[in-house]
Amino acid sequence: MRGAENIQRGEKARLRLHPLFLLTGVLSACFGALPLFLLAVIAALEHECAHAFAARRFGYALNQIVLMPYGAVVSGDLTGISRSQQLYVLAAGPLANAVTALGFTALWWLYPETYPYTDAAAYVSFSLFLVNLLPAYPLDGGRMLSLLLAPIAKGKTKAVLTAFTLLTAAGVFAYFVLSCFSRPAFTALAFSVMLAAGAFGGEPYSRLPLPGKGRFLHGVKESRVALDASLPLRTALRYLGEDRYLTLLLFEDGEFFAEVAEEELFSALERGDYALPLRSLAVQYEKM
Numbered sequence: 001m002r003g004a005e006n007i008q009r010g011e012k013a014r015l016r017l018h019p020l021f022l023l024t025g026v027l028s029a030c031f032g033a034l035p036l037f038l039l040a041v042i043a044a045l046e047h048e049c050a051h052a053f054a055a056r057r058f059g060y061a062l063n064q065i066v067l068m069p070y071g072a073v074v075s076g077d078l079t080g081i082s083r084s085q086q087l088y089v090l091a092a093g094p095l096a097n098a099v100t101a102l103g104f105t106a107l108w109w110l111y112p113e114t115y116p117y118t119d120a121a122a123y124v125s126f127s128l129f130l131v132n133l134l135p136a137y138p139l140d141g142g143r144m145l146s147l148l149l150a151p152i153a154k155g156k157t158k159a160v161l162t163a164f165t166l167l168t169a170a171g172v173f174a175y176f177v178l179s180c181f182s183r184p185a186f187t188a189l190a191f192s193v194m195l196a197a198g199a200f201g202g203e204p205y206s207r208l209p210l211p212g213k214g215r216f217l218h219g220v221k222e223s224r225v226a227l228d229a230s231l232p233l234r235t236a237l238r239y240l241g242e243d244r245y246l247t248l249l250l251f252e253d254g255e256f257f258a259e260v261a262e263e264e265l266f267s268a269l270e271r272g273d274y275a276l277p278l279r280s281l282a283v284q285y286e287k288m
Helices: 019-030 034-057 083-110 112-131 140-179 186-198 233-239 262-271 278-287
Strands: 014-017 061-068 071-077 221-228 244-252 255-261
Touching: 014 019, 019 034, 019 061, 034 061, 034 071, 034 083, 034 112, 083 112, 083 140, 140 186, 221 233, 233 244, 233 262, 233 278, 244 262, 244 278, 255 262, 255 278, 262 278
Parallel strands: 014 061, 221 244
Antiparallel strands: 061 071, 244 255
């Protein structure tokens, strides 16, 4: 789950193909591995969509998926998300693959004759589940380890995570060396290189880009959204968009309480008040 581009909240979900992804598909077809390649793509898409759905549950948008030669990555903005929520989002991907693998296992129990047609799909899903639990960056397991270490290791979190990642890469490379005595596992070699490079990777998510002043030159539609006044400010983030002006209508106990303009919302965002109740935000501006 990694991103390096600024993704505007409110944009529709987008799917992009990395040039090397297309090359990998062509090579898979040439060597008779196209069915396995397509199964891996489907499992990777399921994995990243699970991340996106989990983020949406907390009001965040992970809305761009890029298919890479080694899988897929989802990008967006999780600025202001709590540690427990981010752990939930990270765990959603591997769990989705695990549930799929268990589903195929249950299918074999009920209908054994389906095994020859579904064993590869189950293998790919279970492999993706296990691999993403490795304590290495940029895998989900490495990101979860980083979050868990933060309160303990404090300023040394990055150094510890880098060490774990390099050790994992060394272990995968050792497996490749051993495989050379029988049948070389070149995928393990590529994976170890990717992990070694990822050990020095940057932040996984982009910051929230605020709309520019020029957006009003050609006019934008107003979007009026009704929310409970007790909800935290981060809940309103999903409704922001460059192509519309947001006005929040706050209700308390089923009755209208106050109205919050987009400018007031952005002012609080710039201060980092993501957990501030919308009611408190409205009260602040009533006193001004």
